[in-house]
Amino acid sequence: MNASKNSLFIFQSALILAVSLCLLFISNLTWAEALPVPKDRxxxxxxxxxxxxxxxxxxxxxxxxxxxxxxxxxxxxxxxxxxxxxxxxxxxxxxxxxxxxxxxxxxxxxxxxxxxxxxxxxxxxxxxxxxxxxxxxxxxxxxxxxxxxxxxxxxxxxxxxxxxxxxxxxxxxxxxxxxx
The missing domain is CATH 3.90.420.10 (Oxidoreductase, molybdopterin-binding domain)
Structure with missing residues (x-):
């Protein structure tokens, strides 16, 4: 039973890590600092x-x-x-x-x-x-x-x-x- 719990824990941890890395990668691709609105001429x-x-x-x-x-x-x-x-x-x-x-x-x-x-x-x-x-x-x-x-x-x-x-x-x- 302990072996299956460890396997499940490792699988869940790997899945969370993979999803987190994907989200980080996607956010870096689409993120851009907003252009400031000009205050002067x-x-x-x-x-x-x-x-x-x-x-x-x-x-x-x-x-x-x-x-x-x-x-x-x-x-x-x-x-x-x-x-x-x-x-x-x-x-x-x-x-x-x-x-x-x-x-x-x-x-x-x-x-x-x-x-x-x-x-x-x-x-x-x-x-x-x-x-x-x-x-x-x-x-x-x-x-x-x-x-x-x-x-x-x-x-x-x-x-x-x-x-x-x-x-x-x-x-x-x-x-x-x-x-x-």
Whole structure:
């Protein structure tokens, strides 16, 4: 009788452990920190096929929220700046982790309505593209191509400097990202 009680106890313990591990695994897959609602002026809206929202069906960010993300630095030259510049901002990769896109393509739109062609999110992540909010330590203002300038690390990939399709993706006055 003791052997059957021990076997039952071991079976129940193993079952409880298995169920607990499954629940823990599932909760880690579906849990994501809620996006904070912007308290100040919204400078970036991400819309379309995203799984995390904070305002209606969009993810909206003010400057303070963007600054809470890990800042990446790109030291590079562009055809619109004189000499090497230091750009800082969150990476597209970190933003995508926050909004959990359901699609694989992205389009960027500026304040004046200019938009990039559809790009793959993987391209932006693989190149380490950032959404620069600072240049040489100063916040980008509208007259400085801000408040956000999508920046590729041109210095790390010399072929990008002469690739016109990449030049068109260095969108300044960035207002929104659309995911599909």
């Amino acid at each position: 919204v400078i970036l809206t991400i819309e379309g096929n995203i799984n995390q929202h904070n305002v209606s069906n969009t993810a909206q960010f003010d400057l303070k929220t963007l600054e809470k993300l890990p800042m990446q630095t790109i030291k590079t030259t562009t055809r619109w700046t004189n000499g090497e510049q230091i750009f800082q901002g969150p990476s597209v990769r970190n933003l995508m982790q926050m909004v959990q896109p359901g699609g694989s393509q992205i389009k960027a739109t500026a304040l004046d309505g200019y938009s990039t062609p559809w790009m793959t999110i993987a391209e932006l992540e693989n190149y380490g593209v950032i959404l620069a909010i600072k240049k040489n330590g100063n916040y980008l203002r509208i007259r400085d191509k801000g408040p956000i300038w999508m920046m590729y690390p041109m210095h790390s990939y010399p072929g990008l400097k002469t690739d016109l399709s990449t030049q068109y993706k260095l969108i300044w006055h960035l207002r929104s990202l659309q995911i599909r």
